[in-house]
Amino acid sequence: MFALCVIAAVTASLLQRSEGELALLLALCAAACAVALLIAAGEPLVALFHTLADKTGLAPAVFLPLGKVLAIALTVRVGGAFCRDAAQGALASVLETAGAVCALLCAAPLLLAVVELVEAWL
Numbered sequence: 001m002f003a004l005c006v007i008a009a010v011t012a013s014l015l016q017r018s019e020g021e022l023a024l025l026l027a028l029c030a031a032a033c034a035v036a037l038l039i040a041a042g043e044p045l046v047a048l049f050h051t052l053a054d055k056t057g058l059a060p061a062v063f064l065p066l067g068k069v070l071a072i073a074l075t076v077r078v079g080g081a082f083c084r085d086a087a088q089g090a091l092a093s094v095l096e097t098a099g100a101v102c103a104l105l106c107a108a109p110l111l112l113a114v115v116e117l118v119e120a121w122l
Contacts, residue, residue, distance in 0.1 A: 001037045004030060068106040072099050
């Protein structure tokens with residue numbers, strides 16, 4: 001994956017001066033390939049979450065928001081970087097704000113579960 005990203009970055013920087021749109025398209029394609037490789041590499045992480053859920057006895061609903069928030073964070077980070085590369089800093093800021101709101105919405109069930117746990121202790 002490292003080689004894919006480095007080769008794509010070097011090629012895109014060479015294309016940037018004459019073919020800016022093609023350079024951005026190359027970077028997007030390389031990012032899509034890298035994400036596909038990351039998804040395959042992330043399977044052990046999913047297995048770890050399943051093991052933790054089994055050993056702790058917690059419902060999968062506790063771990064699901066963590067995965068969603070992680071996916072949102074990674075997507076927003078990459079999307080923001082692409083916006084900045086395209087000289088769209090304001091759009092990157094809006095994307096990051098929207099990502100924060102989405103992450104909070106996804107984490108809401110987890111926060112409610114914590115509140116219910118605290119109420120049960122009281």
